[in-house]
Amino acid sequence: MKKYLLSSALLALSTLVAMPAPAKEWKTATIALEGAYEPWNLTKPDGSMDGFEIDLAKDLCGRMKIECKFIAQDWDGMIAGLNGGKFDVIMDAMSITDDRKKQVSFSQPYAQTPAGFAGLKTGDLAKMDGTGTTVTLTGEAGHDKSTVEKMREALKGKTIGIQTATVYTKFVEENFKDIATITEYKTSGERDLDITGGRIDVGFDDDTYFTSAFSKSGNEQMTLLGAQIAGPIWGEGIGPAFRQSDNDLREMWDKAIGAAIADGTVKKLSLKWFKLDVTPVKGS
Template sequence: MNAKFACSLALALLLGVSAQAKDWPKIKIATEGAFPPYNMQNADGKLAGFEIDLAADLCKRMKAECEVVAQDWDGILPGLNAGKYDAIMAALSITPKRMEVIAFSVPYVSSPTVLATTKGGGMENLPGTGTRINLDDDAAARAAIEPLRAKLKGKAIGVQVSTIQADFMNSYFKGVADVRVYKTAEEFNLDLEAGRIDAILAAAANVKAAMDTPQGKDIVFTGPAFGGGPIGIGSGVGLRKSDPELKGMFDTAIKAATADGTLARLSNQWFKLDLTPPS
């Protein structure tokens, strides 16, 4: 018997499921702890990263005591609704699909999705390199993707399983590119460096992190950066739909952190890029 299950079951029976606190002196936040530089675990097992620092700042603004816990990516959404924690800060992109299940704060980071390749692999400077495409704008999206489809024909492109990037590849390049689905980002980085795949499709912030390692010095961005549509408008704090007060608190705190430059400072510190969402 799973001890956690027994405990939560007992709690649910004791307290009744609908009992809810209306003010939030304590907030439990889940993160993945395996997605640098957003969130990761140090060699000594402590959580660190952009979201850990941001959580501390937001909690100070909300005058709440916060505890950040690590949770596997696979069960992170269901765990929120089960009440294992109150919020998720884990590079969780705001998408229409996820908004059916949970609520989101306003975005606190907006990392576009990009293609990246290695120097000398023949895939540099794909059409649209350096531009930014909003997928909500159908005409612009089509104009950007058509020439890319020709260039990616038969090329092996790596994505991570169950990500918005995997959805994006399947909706725009299915049957054109050879889409390879990996369990972790580390695995496709290894294969990109080895030249086994021609390019990867990932969040710019993660690619940037890979570029800053000695082994990743030959990785370059190529083609346009994508946002909107299935990619979403950025990442926000994931919250239960039944906690509108908490959403209000996070929204206010994030807006304040954006206004006074804290968000830009943390973003530059962790990503070496300003990924503050356009407001």
């Protein structure tokens, strides 16, 4: 009898130990953005932040009935800051990739955009092959080889500027490091200053960023160069990142993003900020 009681007690204890922790009741969430990647997010003269992701986050937080706070964070410290507990969500035009999934978790994406090169309208690359077209790359060397080879021919001996630690950094370094000089920058704005100043030949970035940057004073002489690149090479799309332990928060955002896509809010906000629809297309 004592053995039975002891076994029962141990079974009950093990059941208690194995029970998952109750889901956290999220009433507030702190969202990190650069505040310097216009039009995705930007900092206004009064210190407040604005942009596509700010508008979208406010809408999503309203749907989830939680209070959201925004803080500025340097891009290269985003994932470390999230996992270190400095904030709860990264919402900074972050592409969803397999490498990043090893460190953080993502909800469904809220945007998909192409990317490409940009430089001076008067530069010797102004008529780079493919300019004005969009190509789809998979990230598989065999499939993408002919397209990338044409770019390599045009950029041989040139200097390419890229913001550090982005999904685009890896693409540029893997495909052009052996034939061009790669210069990394803390922000895309710093890179653009070197393009307009003639210190580098081209930059590589998201199309929506460049089209906004071209309208700024001093950047009018810049333009897109060569074919713009879309497709699986950039991952599943752009979405918010969470600590891997915060599945409850991630699921809340996933549901809210789905609703914002379904009722046209994502399309409406993307047309407002980008002048084009960046709504993700499922299965693409």
